[in-house]
Amino acid sequence: MATTMEIVRGISQVMANSHDGALDDSGEPIKVGLKREEGNPINDSRVMDGFSISFYGTQLCIHYHAEIRLKDVHDKSFESDLEQTIKDVASFIKKEYKKATGSSLSLKSAGEVDAIIQQTSRVRTWVQATQLFDIGGIDADTEAVKGESKDSVDAKFKSFLDQGGWGKKAKNDKRKEPTQGQPIYTGKGKVKARKDVNSPLKAE
Numbered sequence: 001m002a003t004t005m006e007i008v009r010g011i012s013q014v015m016a017n018s019h020d021g022a023l024d025d026s027g028e029p030i031k032v033g034l035k036r037e038e039g040n041p042i043n044d045s046r047v048m049d050g051f052s053i054s055f056y057g058t059q060l061c062i063h064y065h066a067e068i069r070l071k072d073v074h075d076k077s078f079e080s081d082l083e084q085t086i087k088d089v090a091s092f093i094k095k096e097y098k099k100a101t102g103s104s105l106s107l108k109s110a111g112e113v114d115a116i117i118q119q120t121s122r123v124r125t126w127v128q129a130t131q132l133f134d135i136g137g138i139d140a141d142t143e144a145v146k147g148e149s150k151d152s153v154d155a156k157f158k159s160f161l162d163q164g165g166w167g168k169k170a171k172n173d174k175r176k177e178p179t180q181g182q183p184i185y186t187g188k189g190k191v192k193a194r195k196d197v198n199s200p201l202k203a204e
Contacts, residue, residue, distance in 0.1 A: 002103055004138050008055065010105070014096040015053060033088025035066060051089050058138045059110055062089050064129045073117060073125055083113050086131050106136025 002010070022030045031037055035047035049066030064086055072078060090107050097105040115129035153161075 002101070002137055006101070007105070007135060007137060010097050010101040010103070011053065011060070011093065013100045014093050017096060018051070018092070020050065032092045033085060035068075035085075051086075053093075056132065058135055060107060060133045060135050062086055062093075062131050062133065064089065064127075066127050067120070068125055068127060070119065070123055070125050073127075079113075079115075082115060082127070082129055083131075086113060086129065090133060107133040108136065110134045 017030060018032060020036060024030050029037070032051070034051070035049045038047070047066060047068065049064070051065070052063045054061045054063065064082070075081075094105045094107060097103075110132040113129050113131045115127055118126045118128075120126050
């Protein structure tokens with residue numbers, strides 16, 4: 001069974017070959033299942049979309065983002081198309097993981113697709129969608145960090161931090177201590193302070 005580090009490295013290798021314009025060993029474009037792969041890259045107006053991943057403990061989160069037309073948001077099949085796109089991305093990750101490592105990768109859906117749609121103009125919108133997947137082969141109990149954390153701060157640096165933000169006042173520092181409380185102008189360029197903001201306007 002692969003370790004957590006080996007699984008992470010394998011998925012990272014997959015992501016290295018998932019950028020727009022990536023080619024396989026035979027020089028053919030790598031198909032992920034995104035909108036940007038549809039149509040002719042020269043003659044047709046391409047859709048700007050892509051995906052990324054992040055790890056949450058034993059889960060993998062797929063982030064999908066795309067710029068789409070406003071009328072497509074109101075389409076009845078918009079949500080199902082969004083879910084299918086993320087499924088295609090998950091299938092791509094598993095397929096490329098198999099090629100890179102020789103082992104299979106298990107990704108099981110751990111929730112529904114969560115999407116945020118923001119309007120950028122009267123024509124276009126920006127959609128950001130995420131979905132969590134449980135990664136097979138990672139034992140939450142054995143991979144958890146056990147034991148209490150230890151203080152590894154150097155003693156000299158810790159002593160410096162204990163002095164506070166300003167440290168100790170130097171012996172040759174002849175400046176007066178700053179006035180505490182609410183500042184009050186008492187005339188002739190003199191400013192004093194009063195401790196109680198509700199007290200009469202006089203210096204204390």
